[in-house]
Amino acid sequence: MPFIEDNILQNLLVEKVATIPLNTIEFDRLSIAGLQCLLSFTHKKAKSFATPEYEVFRYSAILAAKQVSNDAFKTLMKCLPTLEQIKNSIQVENEPITDHCKVTKELEPLIDFIDFNQIKGKILTDIIEPLGIIPAKTILDAYRQKARSHNTDFNEIRGTQFWDELACGSKLFIEENGKVVSASNDCHTHQGVRAKILIDSKGIFEWDFIIEKACKWFWVGVCAPGSFNNDEPIGWALSSEGRYYNSGNYLEDYCPSLGDGTRITVHLDMNKKTCAFTVDGTRYPEVLNCNNNLPSKFYPVASLCYPGRFRIQSHQKLDVII
Incomplete structure (x- = not known):
């Protein structure tokens, strides 16, 4: 099912589903065509997406395996652990896939909408490539x-961050489809806002804040939920x-x-539990967590x-002075 740019209802539905982690959706709740629509909507686009x-x-x-046979479905469930299971060093089972060619064919329409560059190299070599269901050229x-x-460990999630209108101060408002947060003219004390996508996996994550309009005093950064x-x-x-600032300590x-x-x-x-900032092209040292x-x-x-007005976006590569 191709993505239709002018279908407003479909756009809203797909945008909503994109904020739900796929591993929380039962496999019988989404069709191949529906998944293709979702992935095409978010592939290489500045859209909010919740799934690594x-x-x-x-x-x-x-x-794809579930469309072929129950045996193929069970085999892929064993061969493809969740990221959480990988973190816990679960032993991956390598076994022949029942109806291998049929699974490969069923998966084919989705391959172009999966960014394998955003998957860790070790997962590609140890888990995905041995399955033999991905074209060799794609892996190469x-x-x-x-x-x-x-x-090999940069952002594992497609899309970009957006400000969350459900997690911002009462005198802050979100503009440009979540890309910009602004304070109203009666916002005289500081209020907070967070982005939509939770970062909860290993890897290196980068994004940009652009101070389109500064206020008297402000902070930007990253914070634990709650x-x-x-x-x-x-x-x-x-x-x-x-x-x-780092957890009660100041530099x-x-x-x-x-x-x-x-x-x-x-x-x-x-991976290292560190954070660094680059300001206008100059990168400053990373600081260990205290x-x-x-x-x-x-x-x-x-x-x-x-009059603060801040934009959040995927990191735009610039010449960095170290």
Whole structure:
């Protein structure tokens, strides 16, 4: 089922489904055509999406197998653990796939809408490639891209972050389909806003904050769920004065003051539990977390007042001065 740009109802439905992790949707609730519509809507586009790319492949492959036979479905369920199971070092079972050619054929319409470059190299080599259901050229192209980028662990989730209208202060409003947050002219004290997509997996995650209009004092960064409104939120943040905050600790003069037009890139390394910021092309040092009980889940966040206006977007590569 091709994606129809002008179908407003379909767009709204697909956009809503995109915010639901695929691994929470039963395999009999979504058809191959429906999944293709969802993936085409979000593939290489600035759309909010809640599912890591490996889980996109996993769901697609298992759904394809379910269309073929129950035996094929059971085999793929064994051969494709969830990311959570991979984190827990579960032993992956390698066994022949029943009706292998039929599964490959059923999966074929979805392959072009899965970005294998966003799947970790170790998962590609140890779990996906041995299945033999992905074209060799697709796998080879992913390996080449990783070799060129010199990093196999960057953002594992397609799309971009958006501000969450359900998780922002009462005097903040979201514009441009979630890309911009602004403070109303009666917002005299700081209010917080978080992004929609939770970061809860290993890897390196990057995104940009653009200060389109600065306010007297503000913060941008990343924070654990439920702690943003606390006196000492858990996470990392950068203030308008150039101060670096980390779970109750401050580093003065981390970078120059921030103002109108400043572009801030967040470099969150969930493997090492560190965070660094690039400000207008200059990358500043990463700082280790000072909290020994650091959670494993975070949201991008900001705190602002009038006349603040902040944009959030996928990281746009610029020449970086180190």
